[in-house]
Amino acid sequence: MQGFVYFFLFVFGTVFGSFFHVLNTRGPMNESIIKPGSYCSDCKHALKWYDLIPLLSYLFNGGKCHYCKKKISFEYFAVEFSTGMLFCLAYYLYGPSFSYELVVCITLFSLCINIYISDFKYYIILDSPLLVTSILVMVFKIFFFDFKTLIIAIVSGLMLFTFMLLIKKIGDFAFKRESLGGGDIKLSFVVGLILGLRLGLCALILSTFLAFPYAFLNLFLGQKKEVPFGPFIISACAIIYVFLPKFVNLLNYLFIYIM
Numbered sequence: 001m002q003g004f005v006y007f008f009l010f011v012f013g014t015v016f017g018s019f020f021h022v023l024n025t026r027g028p029m030n031e032s033i034i035k036p037g038s039y040c041s042d043c044k045h046a047l048k049w050y051d052l053i054p055l056l057s058y059l060f061n062g063g064k065c066h067y068c069k070k071k072i073s074f075e076y077f078a079v080e081f082s083t084g085m086l087f088c089l090a091y092y093l094y095g096p097s098f099s100y101e102l103v104v105c106i107t108l109f110s111l112c113i114n115i116y117i118s119d120f121k122y123y124i125i126l127d128s129p130l131l132v133t134s135i136l137v138m139v140f141k142i143f144f145f146d147f148k149t150l151i152i153a154i155v156s157g158l159m160l161f162t163f164m165l166l167i168k169k170i171g172d173f174a175f176k177r178e179s180l181g182g183g184d185i186k187l188s189f190v191v192g193l194i195l196g197l198r199l200g201l202c203a204l205i206l207s208t209f210l211a212f213p214y215a216f217l218n219l220f221l222g223q224k225k226e227v228p229f230g231p232f233i234i235s236a237c238a239i240i241y242v243f244l245p246k247f248v249n250l251l252n253y254l255f256i257y258i259m
Ligand SMILES: [Zn+2]
Pocket: 040, 041, 042, 043, 044, 045, 065, 066, 067, 068, 069, 070
């Protein structure tokens, strides 16, 4: 039975991964995700349903286009596979019962994939994944808890949003250029919604530590590319969410023995 659930979640995840890939590669280009249907980026041949089965189509065609035999980016396979694995990981961590932790974890992991694709490739975080995540988390708060929990979460989100907006205004003024993207600020609302104010602040601090090695490596390798901040904010959020109980214990420990 457990094996069946993992299999189902994995397949479910690969289908979602496939959708996230289309959304976050077409969205930043202002292309519709419905029309035209999927096509090969080389020969523009429209793809049939059997060319679009997550993972399997890629494997059966040996990573090449069914029609022109040009190599297809490994990114498709990687995104579908990782989303499937992350859905299974969420179930491994918070299953088997249908809990708040489980559904939020799946939602959070999905947002991670969305942001990794669009922000690393195009330096953009689309509004739609942020909006859908916010609505889902709010619905889960009401469904599993109560109205009061929802209001506290929204206020936490708004406070983190305002905090990041202030940092942006100061940063823009100090560096005379855009210091933080609008997507990063909207994302901090989602972080507050999921983690609450205190842990949300911890996530924002942790994200700068996570971004630092990437920025350093970028500079070291002589690539003067911009550093997207979104992937590090959402990664920090996911890390704190998954290690939440351990993290709270550590904080309590520190507060008791230091203060
Ligand atoms: Zn082709």
